[in-house]
Amino acid sequence: MTRVLRLFVPFLALPLALTGVAAAQAFDLSPILADPIGWAVAMTTNPLLLGLFVFGVVATVKRDAERRKPPITWNPWLWRGIAFAVGVASSVLLRVIVVRVLNRAGVSLEIGVTLLNGFAAGVIAVIGRDGLKTTLGWLGRSDLLTQLLGRPSTDTATGTETEAVVATAPQSLAGLPAMDLGSLTDLIVLVLTGAGLSPTQERLVRVTAALAPLAPDLLDGDVHLSAENRNRVLRVVMDLKTGGTL
Amino acid sequence: MRRLLAALLVLLTACAPLVQVAQPAERATLTRTGLSVTLTNPGPDALTGDPSRAGDGVALTVQGIGLVPDAQAAQWCRAATSTSWACTLPDLPVGSSRRVMFTAGTLLDAAAFGYRPSLGARPVLIWLQ
Numbered sequence: 001m002t003r004v005l006r007l008f009v010p011f012l013a014l015p016l017a018l019t020g021v022a023a024a025q026a027f028d029l030s031p032i033l034a035d036p037i038g039w040a041v042a043m044t045t046n047p048l049l050l051g052l053f054v055f056g057v058v059a060t061v062k063r064d065a066e067r068r069k070p071p072i073t074w075n076p077w078l079w080r081g082i083a084f085a086v087g088v089a090s091s092v093l094l095r096v097i098v099v100r101v102l103n104r105a106g107v108s109l110e111i112g113v114t115l116l117n118g119f120a121a122g123v124i125a126v127i128g129r130d131g132l133k134t135t136l137g138w139l140g141r142s143d144l145l146t147q148l149l150g151r152p153s154t155d156t157a158t159g160t161e162t163e164a165v166v167a168t169a170p171q172s173l174a175g176l177p178a179m180d181l182g183s184l185t186d187l188i189v190l191v192l193t194g195a196g197l198s199p200t201q202e203r204l205v206r207v208t209a210a211l212a213p214l215a216p217d218l219l220d221g222d223v224h225l226s227a228e229n230r231n232r233v234l235r236v237v238m239d240l241k242t243g244g245t246l
Numbered sequence: 247m248r249r250l251l252a253a254l255l256v257l258l259t260a261c262a263p264l265v266q267v268a269q270p271a272e273r274a275t276l277t278r279t280g281l282s283v284t285l286t287n288p289g290p291d292a293l294t295g296d297p298s299r300a301g302d303g304v305a306l307t308v309q310g311i312g313l314v315p316d317a318q319a320a321q322w323c324r325a326a327t328s329t330s331w332a333c334t335l336p337d338l339p340v341g342s343s344r345r346v347m348f349t350a351g352t353l354l355d356a357a358a359f360g361y362r363p364s365l366g367a368r369p370v371l372i373w374l375q
Contacts, residue, residue: 187369194371195357223367224296230305230359230369231332238309238330238355 041104044094047117051087051124058083058125080126087122191237203240210236274338276306276358276372283308283356285335285372286343293338293360293370304360306333306346313351322346329354 043050062079065072092114099109108114188207189199197203217229225233274287285306287293295302308323308331315323315331323333323346335344335358358372 190369191371194373224298224361225359225369226299227295227302227305227334228332230295231307231326231334234305234307234357234359235309235326235330235332238307238357241355242309 037102037104040094040102041098041107044091044098044107044117047091047120048124050091050094051121052128054087054090054121054125055083055128058086059128083125083128084122087125088118091118091121187233188237191233192240195237195241197237197241207236207240272370272372274358274370274372276356276374278353278356278374281313281349281351281353282345282347283353283374284343284345285338285358287338287340289340291340291362291364293362295334295337295360297361297363301334303334303336304338304344304358306335306356306358307331308333308346308348308353308356310348310351310353310355313348313353316347316349319346319348 043053058079065074095107095109095114095117098104098107185204185208188204188211192199192203192207211233214225214229214232217225273289274285274293277284277286283306285293285304293304295304306323307326309329310331311329313331319331319333322335323331326332333346335346338344338360356374360370360372361367362370
């Protein structure tokens with residue numbers, strides 16, 4: 001039990017690290033810091049957001065567990081169960097807090113809505129890995145997944161599940177329209193170079209992360225971006241150019 | 247020999263983005279005069295937004311501190327962050343130009359992102375000169 005508890009120790013360090021990031025980096029944490037209640041409400045009312053958050057947390061714990069000596073390798077379905085349980089629990093808990101403690105109007109505590117949201121958050125926390133894999137594969141950066149989540153070979157003792165996941169990524173790629181530019185990475189390289197910035201690994205990762213909301217626009221079957229999203233591309237790159245010194 | 251081939255391959259891969267960056271035919275310019283930026287399109291064809299999206303136009307991002315748009319710019323632009331304005335300019339036919347004016351503040355940088363019918367989905371990026 002203490003061994004399991006120790007896994008979560010890094011998360012005490014996480015808020016500390018985050019404050020350091022906020023102070024030292026160009027990352028814009030202001031929406032969360034300026035409006036924590038709004039952020040909590042957004043997490044409560046948007047199971048997708050919460051599910052992805054829980055997924056990220058569980059994936060980090062899992063990766064840490066696998067790096068231990070000796071590594072803790074649990075059945076992947078146990079991890080999925082943990083992700084689901086944490087997703088449901090945090091969704092319900094957040095909702096209760098938002099309604100009862102923060103007295104936020106417009107958020108309902110009706111049992112059906114609460115459970116449905118919790119279920120959705122749990123499901124998304126479980127399928128987060130495959131979703132992320134598909135997105136990163138589409139971005140042409142499947143190598144990032146290995147960096148983010150660890151090697152898939154350690155994922156399963158049975159092996160079948162991993163193979164199924166690997167097989168789905170190329171399929172989703174094949175369904176995409178042929179792009180003039182190849183992928184979002186190429187677009188980012190193009191914009192970065194145009195702005196006089198060399199496309200280093202760090203910049204690519206940073207810009208790709210900042211431009212993740214663009215994915216649905218590119219996946220809608222039309223490779224043109226909307227004016228709003230094109231402005232977002234310009235903004236992210238120009239912010240990088242000024243080094244967040246504004 | 248094998249090493250030479252590998253080096254060549256790496257070099258070719260590294261140069262691929264550069265080939266894309268070269269926009270040899272791009273003649274549109276983005277110039278700055280005081281607190282205004284002007285996007286000029288001398289051709290060869292119109293500078294547009296996403297043709298399949300109604301009301302879309304050329305994206306123009308202007309960065310600066312304490313910028314206040316004039317009446318026309320206020321119609322095209324909205325503040326995206328405290329230091330940047332995101333504008334959607336109406337399509338620019340050949341030979342036209344659009345001017346975005348600010349009445350106060352410090353203008354730091356600007357860039358435009360549009361498409362041309364002749365280039366399809368290839369992005370047309372115009373940086374401030």
